[in-house]
Amino acid sequence: MTLKKHFVRVFWEVSMACGALLVLLTVFYQAAGTRGMSLEGMWRIVLLGSTIVLRGTSLVNFHDLDDRAMRINYLISSVLADATLIVLLVWYTPGGAYFAGRGWFLLAVYVVFKGLFYSMNYVHAWISARDINAHLLAMKNHTER
Numbered sequence: 001m002t003l004k005k006h007f008v009r010v011f012w013e014v015s016m017a018c019g020a021l022l023v024l025l026t027v028f029y030q031a032a033g034t035r036g037m038s039l040e041g042m043w044r045i046v047l048l049g050s051t052i053v054l055r056g057t058s059l060v061n062f063h064d065l066d067d068r069a070m071r072i073n074y075l076i077s078s079v080l081a082d083a084t085l086i087v088l089l090v091w092y093t094p095g096g097a098y099f100a101g102r103g104w105f106l107l108a109v110y111v112v113f114k115g116l117f118y119s120m121n122y123v124h125a126w127i128s129a130r131d132i133n134a135h136l137l138a139m140k141n142h143t144e145r
Contacts, residue, residue: 003072006063010053010077018049040092047088054081075118082110 022045026037058077061070086106 001063001065001069003065003069006065006069006073007076009063010057013057014050014053017053018046021045021049044088044092047084047091050084051081051088054078054084079114082114086110 022037022042025041025045029037054077058074058081065073
């Protein structure tokens with residue numbers, strides 16, 4: 001499957017998750033009889049649903065992507081999930097304005113750490129693959145005797 005088709009499916013999954021959360025919250029509000037749904041509450045649901053679906057999509061290969069596409073998907077989906085979580089925290093928490101004042105610095109730190117994490121995983125996988133190949137070659141040479 002191509003990345004374009006994958007992200008179209010992810011868009012529909014995000015839409016379904018947000019709709020399901022919206023229905024559950026509306027039923028909860030009606031049962032509690034406290035208040036109606038506000039526009040701010042709906043945006044919170046959209047951001048929360050997006051964060052949940054994008055985080056799950058970044059970690060699990062639901063749509064049978066090849067290795068290269070899965071790496072690209074992980075990078076894009078995890079950054080989008082973290083960005084929606086940051087927006088949710090900035091807009092809808094009491095200390096959001098204080099947090100947003102340092103936004104560029106925090107974004108730069110986030111990008112650096114995300115890059116380090118991704119490169120560390122790549123190097124670790126490469127070293128593990130090299131060790132496994134050496135072990136398999138040793139086993140093959142031992143069984144040939």
